[in-house]
Amino acid sequence: MSTLLESIFSVEFFFAVLRVSTPLIFPALGVAITAMSGNINIGLEGIMLIAAFTGVIVSIYTESLMLALLAGVASGVFFGAALGYFHLKLKADIILAAVALNFLASGLTIFLLIVITGGRNTSALRSLTFPSFNIPVLQSIPVLGPILSGHNIMTYVAFLSVFVYYVVLFKTPLGLRIRAVGQNPDAARSVGINVDRVKLYALMISGVFGALGGLYLSMGYVSWFSRDMVAGRGFIAVAAATMGGNLSFGTLLGSMLFGLVNTATIYISSLDIPSDLVQSIPYLATVIVLAIYSARNFAPRKRRAVSTHHGENEHHEKKP
Amino acid sequence: MQRFLLKNFDAVRTAIAILIGMLICVLLIILVSSSPGDSISIFLFGPFSSQRTIASIFEIATPIIFTGVALSIAFQAEQFYIGAEGAFYITAAVGTAFAVSTSMPWFFHIPLILLVSGTFGGLWGLIPGYLKARFNTSEVVTALMLNFVALYAGLYLINNFFRDRAAGFMVSFRLPESAELPRFIDRTRIHWGVVLAIVVAVWAYYFLYHTRTGYEIRTVGHNPKFARFGGINVFKVIIIVHILTGAIAGMGGMVEIMGIHRRFNWQDLPGQGWDGVIVAIIGRMHPLYVVAAAIFLGYLRVGGQQLRLMSDVPFELVLVIQSAIILLITARAFLSQWEARMVIRQATEEAES
CATH class of the missing domain: 1.10.3470 (ABC transporter involved in vitamin B12 uptake, BtuC)
Incomplete structure (x- = not known):
């Protein structure tokens, strides 16, 4: 047990937690913003994959990090908008459309990868990567410095995105509309809000977040693209956002909980602890949290329960 | 004909979606293959080429x-x-x-x-x-x-x-x-x-x-x-x-x-x-x-x-086609205008006769 504690409470461990959490925070924010507009978005898996692929290819052909970033984000937004087009305009169920788009992303990226490289040796494609970044004053502080400083720049962008998410959702007219549409689309429509357009915007913003997560994966976390490299992170994001009640700080904590557990399983795999079971805990916890949320909303005194629920949300939101 | 189409419109829609999916597939093969004709026939008829492949279909x-x-x-x-x-x-x-x-x-x-x-x-x-x-x-x-x-x-x-x-x-x-x-x-x-x-x-x-x-x-x-x-x-x-x-x-x-x-x-x-x-x-x-x-x-x-x-x-061509097909089928509004036009035409014809 002491070796476990030693290895877990080390600087490297917490550094790794931040690193592993980064590609979860981005898509979780994407899930959260669509959830706020009243849709469940399980398409982040595909959005991340497309962006990860686009980033790598563009960075290799243009040798420009900036263009890779822009192209990657554009591909994510396009993908989010495509999901919106099929759901809102062509009246497809959003869950099924997202499943289809995830398949499309998986197939299309590998198909193009093989076509572009003309062969099977796809790992030969070395992508440019986003730089790491030392925070000037912070890095010299003991313990805290080595944990927080020296990360890939996208990790800091991820934390910044949490703040951006909060501002967009709670301090801008668009955010107000998104929340209004999510809580009661009919009421929103009655005051002249174009419900479909607001939902489309939410999906496109989720495309931005998802794309950043995907770009980090292929151009920071590693420096190449590989088959289905997102590996379920888009689905974990649904869990993380749900756990955090789709609020900014909650979603961050939810993502980091999954990051923590995933890192811990790597560290304890050498010890005599069933790491498979440990890994299942956050998912079980999500089911339980979700059940409690909905049980509260479903209580007989429904109206009161709902209003206090949202009152608490506001309270939480002011903290960060 | 029109009546038949309307009566089985869901089936027609599904068939059209599958057809479009297969067309996309042929198009992609033409784009990427050095011998498209062979590749297309391998894809379409290969599954029936031997007992082994036919069996595979059912195993999958x-x-x-x-x-x-x-x-x-x-x-x-x-x-x-x-x-x-x-x-x-x-x-x-x-x-x-x-x-x-x-x-x-x-x-x-x-x-x-x-x-x-x-x-x-x-x-x-x-x-x-x-x-x-x-x-x-x-x-x-x-x-x-x-x-x-x-x-x-x-x-x-x-x-x-x-x-x-x-x-x-x-x-x-x-x-x-x-x-x-x-x-x-x-x-x-x-x-x-x-x-x-x-x-x-x-x-x-x-x-x-x-x-x-x-x-x-x-x-x-x-x-x-x-x-x-x-x-x-x-x-x-x-x-x-x-x-x-x-x-x-x-x-x-x-x-x-x-x-x-x-x-x-x-x-x-x-x-x-x-x-x-x-x-x-x-x-x-x-x-x-x-x-x-x-x-x-x-x-x-x-x-x-x-x-x-x-x-x-x-192989991943298949994933592309199957997702295109299910996207079109889940899109409830896909071809709905065509259906609406046919309904109106049929109604007017019936009213006139």
């Missing part, structure tokens, strides 16, 4: 019929239970554990294993089902989470208690012979599971379209409010739907182990649960059409394998 289709039929029941009640993947996986793990630790003559063993795995799968489906029925918890999210729980719990069970350390990699012990579904065509792996799958599909068809509960399930799917005011117990319907979906999908997982692998060898979710979503959509959530859709998907997959073996076109 068998587990997907189970998950597809299971999901059709859920989708008909508008329950977007996407947990077939998890049910499929964990039931196979639990079923393997049961099969490995018991021994009896095959005519007891096989039915008992199917019973145990069906029951377990049903219980697994009951979790999101109860939460949905009782608290209106989104079954999409809970089922998605339970997929991961299934993966890790299944790995834990197999790797810690039933792992065959004599084998070079992470697999369970071999099933006893009494638990194997026999293969009945020489030099293929087609096993009795395919018959079982079709029996389940026919039963599901009968259940959905010719029983009272089936009617209630479809009514809840069409309009839950109407169903509730019409005196249907929506709580009960949702519970039944989830139990059945979990049970059938789970049984499919165990059948796949008993017929094809003969030991549990999945270190990751195998994907047949998601394939079930595809065939449920292509089969328009009708159990009998789902059988055809699963065979079609098997045909596409074998065509893709042939491409990989014999041409310069990647």
